[in-house]
Amino acid sequence: MAHIEEHKETQSIQKEKQNYVMLDFGKTPEYGLPAFIQVVRRSLSIELLKGLGVTFREMINALFRGKMHTTKYPFEKLPIAPRYRAIHEMLRLLESGHYRCIGCGLCEKICISNCIAMETKYDENQRKEVSEYTINFGRCIFCGYCAEVCPELAIVHGGRYETASEQRAGFSLFEDMLTPIDKLKEQKEFAGFGSISSNADENIKKTPLAY
Amino acid sequence: MSVQKIEKNFITITIDGKECIGKNGDTILKIARANGIYIPTMCYLTKVEPIASCRMCVVEVDGIEGMILSCQEKAVEGAVVTTNSKELHNQRQNIMKLYNVNHPLECGVCDKSGECDLQNKTLEFNVSNQNFSIKESHKKVENWGYVSYDPALCIMCEKCVRVSNEITGNEALSVSVGGYKSKIVNIKNSNCSSLGESAAVCPVGALVNSDFKYSSNAWELKQVPASCMHCSSACSLNYEVKNDKIYRVTNNYEFSSLCGLGRFGFDFENKNAKKDPVVFREAISAFKRAKSIRFSAVITNEEALILQKLKEKYKYNLVCDEAYGYQRFLNAYSSISGASLYSGDLSSIKDSDGIIVFGTRVNDDNPMVKYHITMASKRKRARVAYFHPIEDSNLSNVITQFVKYEAGSEEGVVALLASVLLNNHKISDDLKSFLDNLDIGNLSAESSVGEEELDYLVKSIDKKQKLTFIVGSDLYNHPRTVQIAKILGAIEKYSDFSLVIVPPATNALGVSLICSLDEKTEGYTIGYNAIGDFELSSLGYGDMDMPALNQQEGTLTNIDKRVVPTNAALSYQGYVLNDISNELGFEAKYTIDYTSMLPVKAGYKTEDFDNLPDFFDNSGIEHRGYPLTSESVKVVENFDEIEDLPTYDGAIIYHCNENTNISVFSNVTTAFKSNEFYLRGSPQFANIVKIKDGDDIKFNINGIKYQRVFKIDEGMKGTIAINPIFDMDLNKNQNISYRFNHLHREQ
Numbered sequence: 001m002a003h004i005e006e007h008k009e010t011q012s013i014q015k016e017k018q019n020y021v022m023l024d025f026g027k028t029p030e031y032g033l034p035a036f037i038q039v040v041r042r043s044l045s046i047e048l049l050k051g052l053g054v055t056f057r058e059m060i061n062a063l064f065r066g067k068m069h070t071t072k073y074p075f076e077k078l079p080i081a082p083r084y085r086a087i088h089e090m091l092r093l094l095e096s097g098h099y100r101c102i103g104c105g106l107c108e109k110i111c112i113s114n115c116i117a118m119e120t121k122y123d124e125n126q127r128k129e130v131s132e133y134t135i136n137f138g139r140c141i142f143c144g145y146c147a148e149v150c151p152e153l154a155i156v157h158g159g160r161y162e163t164a165s166e167q168r169a170g171f172s173l174f175e176d177m178l179t180p181i182d183k184l185k186e187q188k189e190f191a192g193f194g195s196i197s198s199n200a201d202e203n204i205k206k207t208p209l210a211y
Numbered sequence: 212m213s214v215q216k217i218e219k220n221f222i223t224i225t226i227d228g229k230e231c232i233g234k235n236g237d238t239i240l241k242i243a244r245a246n247g248i249y250i251p252t253m254c255y256l257t258k259v260e261p262i263a264s265c266r267m268c269v270v271e272v273d274g275i276e277g278m279i280l281s282c283q284e285k286a287v288e289g290a291v292v293t294t295n296s297k298e299l300h301n302q303r304q305n306i307m308k309l310y311n312v313n314h315p316l317e318c319g320v321c322d323k324s325g326e327c328d329l330q331n332k333t334l335e336f337n338v339s340n341q342n343f344s345i346k347e348s349h350k351k352v353e354n355w356g357y358v359s360y361d362p363a364l365c366i367m368c369e370k371c372v373r374v375s376n377e378i379t380g381n382e383a384l385s386v387s388v389g390g391y392k393s394k395i396v397n398i399k400n401s402n403c404s405s406l407g408e409s410a411a412v413c414p415v416g417a418l419v420n421s422d423f424k425y426s427s428n429a430w431e432l433k434q435v436p437a438s439c440m441h442c443s444s445a446c447s448l449n450y451e452v453k454n455d456k457i458y459r460v461t462n463n464y465e466f467s468s469l470c471g472l473g474r475f476g477f478d479f480e481n482k483n484a485k486k487d488p489v490v491f492r493e494a495i496s497a498f499k500r501a502k503s504i505r506f507s508a509v510i511t512n513e514e515a516l517i518l519q520k521l522k523e524k525y526k527y528n529l530v531c532d533e534a535y536g537y538q539r540f541l542n543a544y545s546s547i548s549g550a551s552l553y554s555g556d557l558s559s560i561k562d563s564d565g566i567i568v569f570g571t572r573v574n575d576d577n578p579m580v581k582y583h584i585t586m587a588s589k590r591k592r593a594r595v596a597y598f599h600p601i602e603d604s605n606l607s608n609v610i611t612q613f614v615k616y617e618a619g620s621e622e623g624v625v626a627l628l629a630s631v632l633l634n635n636h637k638i639s640d641d642l643k644s645f646l647d648n649l650d651i652g653n654l655s656a657e658s659s660v661g662e663e664e665l666d667y668l669v670k671s672i673d674k675k676q677k678l679t680f681i682v683g684s685d686l687y688n689h690p691r692t693v694q695i696a697k698i699l700g701a702i703e704k705y706s707d708f709s710l711v712i713v714p715p716a717t718n719a720l721g722v723s724l725i726c727s728l729d730e731k732t733e734g735y736t737i738g739y740n741a742i743g744d745f746e747l748s749s750l751g752y753g754d755m756d757m758p759a760l761n762q763q764e765g766t767l768t769n770i771d772k773r774v775v776p777t778n779a780a781l782s783y784q785g786y787v788l789n790d791i792s793n794e795l796g797f798e799a800k801y802t803i804d805y806t807s808m809l810p811v812k813a814g815y816k817t818e819d820f821d822n823l824p825d826f827f828d829n830s831g832i833e834h835r836g837y838p839l840t841s842e843s844v845k846v847v848e849n850f851d852e853i854e855d856l857p858t859y860d861g862a863i864i865y866h867c868n869e870n871t872n873i874s875v876f877s878n879v880t881t882a883f884k885s886n887e888f889y890l891r892g893s894p895q896f897a898n899i900v901k902i903k904d905g906d907d908i909k910f911n912i913n914g915i916k917y918q919r920v921f922k923i924d925e926g927m928k929g930t931i932a933i934n935p936i937f938d939m940d941l942n943k944n945q946n947i948s949y950r951f952n953h954l955h956r957e958q
Contacts, residue, residue: 104319105428120425126352126359128320128425151319205340 080159082192085142088135089158090178097184100154101174103128107146107155115139116146133174137163147194156190222288227295239281239292240268245830250294251303251335253310253328254368255282256412257465257831259377260590262369267303267332270294278302304336310366311338313347321364321416325429328414329366345391356402357475357882358410358418362394365417371395371409378468379405380585380609404471404871404882405578411464411474422475422882423459432458436825438767438777438835439473440509440760441873443714444557444579445769446473447825447835450761450780457761457780466831470578472871475882477761481749484756484785491786494755495794497745502734503528505741508716509749509876511765512774512815513805515718515725517792518739524796528729532741533716535730536687538723541712543693545844547700548710551724551814552841555679555709556771557583564591565675567628567668567708569598570621570695571683574605575870577713577770580681585609587679594671598624598660599685600951601865601933604926612668618865618931618951619857620658622691625698626853627654631665638705645850657856678706683713688949694851701848714770716874717760721768724813724839739788740875747788750879756785759876763787764803764820766836774815774836776823814839862900862954863931864890864912872937890919892932897923899930900954909957913948916957 029035061067071078080086091100103120115136123129147156155177163170179187189195197203222235226248233242238261243250253265261283269278273291278299281292293299310329318324350362367386372395375384383401387394395418410418432451439446446469448462457477462469504518504527522529545551560566560583574581587593588609596612597603616624630646638646655662672678680702686695703710714720722728736743739757746753749760762783766774789802799805806823809815816837824834868874871883878884890908892900902908904923909916919934927933931951 102320103425106319109428120427122359122421122424122426126354 080161082190084159084161085144085147085157085193086159086161087137087157087163087172088146088177089156090174091154091156091187091190092179092181092184094184094187094189097181099130099174099178100152101130101133102152102154103130104151106149106151110145110149112143112145113139113141130174134171135177137165137170137172138168144193147192150194153190153195156195157193222286224286224288224290224292226292233286236285239270239272239279239284239286239290241830242286243281243292243294247829248294250281251332252282253306253332253366253414254370256370256373258468259370259373262373264367264369265306267306269299269302271296271299300336303332304338307333307336307338308341308343311341312343312345313363314366315363320425322419322424322429323364323413323416327416348392350394353397354421355397355406357404357421357471358406359421359424360395360397360418361416364415365394366415367393367395368414369395370412370414371418374409374412374468375406377589378582378586379408379470380581380588381405381605382608384409404475407471407474408464408468411462411469420459420475427453427458434461435778435780436776437761437780438769438775439469440717440767440777441472441476441877442470442577442579443717443719443770444577445717445767445775445777446470446579447775447827447833448473450477452780455782463827466827466833468579468582470582470870472578472873472877472883476871476877476880478881479750479876479879480759480761480781481751481756481783481785484751484758484783486785490755491790491794494745494747494786494791497735497737497754498525498791498795500735501525501527501737501745503530503729503732503736503743505530505532505732505736505738505743507531507740508533508714508719508722509740509760509874510718510722511760511763511777511802512718512721512725512768512809513765513802514739514788515722516805516809517788517797517802519726520797521792521795522727527737528732529726530730530732530736531719531722531726531728534719534722534726535728536692537712537715537719538728540687540692540696541720541723543696544700544703544710544712546847547697548704549844549846550841551844552772552839553710553712554703554841555681555711556773557711558771559677559709560584560679560681560711561586562591563587563675563677563679564593565672565678566593566595566681567598567672567679568595568681569625569628569683570685570689571681571713572599572601572603572685572865572867573597573681573683573713574603575867575873576683576715578870580711580713580770581606584681591677594675596668596671598628600929601931602928612664612671614660614664614668615929616658616660617856618859618863619949620660621686621689622695622698622853623654623658623856624660625695625702627651627658627660627665629698629702631669632702632706632708634669636705638701639848641848641850642701642705649853654853654856657858678708679711680708681711681713684715685950687715690857690949691854694853697850701850711770718767720770720772721766721774724768724815725810750875758783758785758787764801766806766809766820766823768839772814772839772841773833774809774823774839776820776825776836812842814842816840859951859953861930862896864910864934864952864954865931866936866948866950866952867933868935868937872935874937878937888919888935888938889922890917890932890934891922891924891927893927893929894923894925895928896930896932897921900956911955911957912952 029038093100108116108118117134119132120128121131144157220235221232223230223232226243231242231246240250250268252268254262263280263283268281270281271293272279311333353360369386372384372386376382381401381403383397383399385396385398387396410420432453434449434451436449439448447467448460448469450457451459451461460474460477508531566584566587584595588595594611595609597610598614598616600616600618602613626649630649682699686692689695702708738746740749747755747757749757761780764778766776768774787802789799803820806820807817823836826834872878902921906921908921909918
């Protein structure tokens with residue numbers, strides 16, 4: 001019982017602490033003449049010019065001081081958050097420029113809409129080479145599982161969100177999604193969905209390195 | 212007496228509180244496995260002798276201190292065995308930790324991931340941290356043709372080495388010992404396809420098939436159990452399929468083996484076959500018009516039965532060149548031995564300690580027979596006498612006596628063998644008078660098989676327990692084939708030898724038992740995978756498409772006289788033979804409806820296809836289909852006198868395909884496709900024919916023209932050259948003629 005009473009007490013304390021103030025808007029006119037007088041008074045006071053002044057100031061700012069707030073959409077885009085999940089990108093290793101994908105096939109397996117298809121083979125350098133890689137963007141639901149499961153942070157979600165096309169099935173090939181080799185320097189270490197956490201280093205367990 | 216014998220043969224031991232019965236002389240591990248008790252192993256492979264390199268199979272036996280290796284310790288009557296305890300678990304966990312030292316963490320891309328023994332046992336023994344370490348060294352990946360070897364992944368279990376020594380017999384692999392730097396080395400620099408057999412047993416991803424490597428994960432593939440269609444061994448295998456494509460072939464490597472051809476030659480399917488009603492109507496009218504059907508013995512039992520039924524109804528001449536001689540041979544053999552089937556099989560070859568191989572270039576004609584001879588040689592120290600006109604360097608490590616005879620003198624050789632092998636046996640009067648009348652001196656001179664060679668043979672197999680006589684394709688189309696078969700029948704009947712009459716093509720035995728064959732075609736001929744006026748072809752270049760054997764289900768009759776099932780691995784959209792026979796007045800929904808109608812008189816059972824088992828049990832016993840029953844046949848003992856042996860002087864051509872290109876079907880596979888047909892001969896052959904290495908040579912045998920490139924094979928001797936005949940155009944007449952022929956050059 002004791003704790004219920006205690007609860008009630010705290011409730012009443014909270015009620016006392018509430019400090020609402022009723023604003024005085026005056027009385028709303030109830031019939032013709034006072035209402036008419038109110039309209040005339042408000043129309044002829046300077047308050048109207050104050051409002052127009054704000055508009056005029058912003059117009060000057062936008063036109064002459066370069067402080068435009070409108071984004072001219074197809075020509076201009078707003079920056080999006082790193083965790084946004086749009087069209088995939090294939091990243092390269094920053095050091096060597098070789099693509100990061102090791103062909104493990106986990107993205108293909110985890111894909112819940114079965115839109116990733118890949119083929120791999122044994123290449124001359126005795127590496128596993130990705131010979132075919134496509135994503136069907138007509139089926140992709142951008143769930144992000146592929147990026148999350150990727151052990152190499154090779155497939156990530158980029159910022160290209162415009163996926164409208166003339167037909168449903170729109171395919172992207174590996175080469176389309178891969179960072180162009182001349183833009184390798186612009187490739188940033190990915191911070192978005194599926195990337196390692198900022199405290200990842202602390203979570204690493206050391207393996208014995210006695211030699 | 213029998214009770215005592217049983218007591219001697221079987222022992223009872225207790226494993227983990229369960230009473231287990233096993234054969235006397237069996238190891239603890241073998242008895243445990245046969246009784247369904249699990250003992251973990253890394254290096255143990257049932258089909259080879261225990262390797263004992265992993266020490267995972269340790270068990271505790273009451274009254275004995277320390278741990279015992281169950282894989283090599285023979286069980287003793289009444290022993291009480293514990294397979295699991297805390298100490299054993301710690302021991303095994305430590306072994307797994309040691310295996311994991313520096314093992315590359317590349318499971319994500321490794322082929323073996325998902326079916327890897329190291330992965331499984333690391334998880335099973337809960338290896339969560341590692342307390343051992345060693346400095347890693349660089350290890351280079353090596354490519355050995357069909358397989359490639361990654362020493363960094365290798366755990367040195369030595370299974371592959373054992374398989375290459377004990378089963379395939381090419382002895383290419385060996386262990387280079389050096390502690391942590393130990394690795395497997397290919398001492399012969401072999402790139403032979405039989406290395407695939409070594410790759411199959413690799414528990415990790417160290418030795419893998421080069422063509423399959425990195426192409427698919429193991430768990431995505433659907434396994435379709437089937438029988439290999441390349442030769443008459445019809446080995447059990449699994450086609451592993453994804454997206455209507457065969458990615459690889461696997462087998463139950465614990466108990467069975469596959470040759471290189473079976474493992475890598477899997478894509479012989481008939482692609483792009485479609486149902487075309489116009490062609491179908493043409494086929495029906497062709498069948499109505501035809502007087503003969505010629506077919507290849509690469510066919511299922513069911514299809515053979517359909518053809519036989521068509522023959523009975525429409526009075527066709529049924530011709531199968533590959534099986535005709537074999538059927539005649541088998542009948543002649545039965546007329547003496549009194550049994551419809553020969554007594555031996557592959558496992559009896561394996562268990563033999565005395566083997567005679569006669570009339571077959573066995574390594575090329577049937578690789579599985581060679582594997583089993585190798586097993587007998589390595590395990591039983593079998594004496595292997597190889598009788599053939601050409602020495603085979605591939606067999607040199609298993610053969611204890613090579614006897615060279617003159618081509619064409621097989622009748623004389625078999626008579627000589629009968630006279631020495633039946634010497635001290637009780638035989639019938641007819642046979643006795645036949646053997647007494649032999650002019651041994653003359654036969655020996657004509658065939659060039661010396662009497663001292665025969666004496667040596669008899670001495671060497673004296674006191675041997677289990678003897679096997681293997682005969683093959685040279686004899687089935689020999690001009691004196693009936694006489695040879697009869698003498699062989701007598702040898703089997705009156706001596707301790709069991710006989711294996713190796714079928715010359717995949718289902719030659721089945722065809723000989725199911726069909727009544729005619730010698731020659733007449734009139735309008737339908738060809739089924741053979742030359743004809745209207746051709747049905749599984750290879751896709753006839754008048755009408757038929758499914759290849761990896762696209763249809765049915766049964767095959769193999770060398771073990773066993774009816775084995777095979778299943779369709781790939782889809783097929785065209786017509787099958789059953790559609791034609793349904794149109795011609797028979798009624799069966801599927802081809803496999805004929806499985807239960809196979810002739811009981813020939814030893815088949817009235818078993819439905821769907822009821823045929825297809826597995827190996829825990830103790831390794833094969834449950835695939837069912838064995839044929841050998842029927843008794845009326846014995847008529849009469850032997851002709853030996854005629855003068857034909858002489859084959861000068862340059863001789865021997866028809867023989869290499870073991871990787873055994874038939875037209877192997878020649879369409881990616882792994883073994885070849886457009887080069889070499890006539891291989893010794894430098895001596897080149898001398899007498901006056902030809903150089905690389906020269907073109909044209910010759911004519913029985914009306915068939917051959918054009919070959921000559922190649923000198925330094926390993927060969929004598930004046931006989933080997934001519935491969937696996938190209939389709941020449942297939943028409945190949946097996947109806949004796950395999951040795953004079954060389955008639957055309958300019």
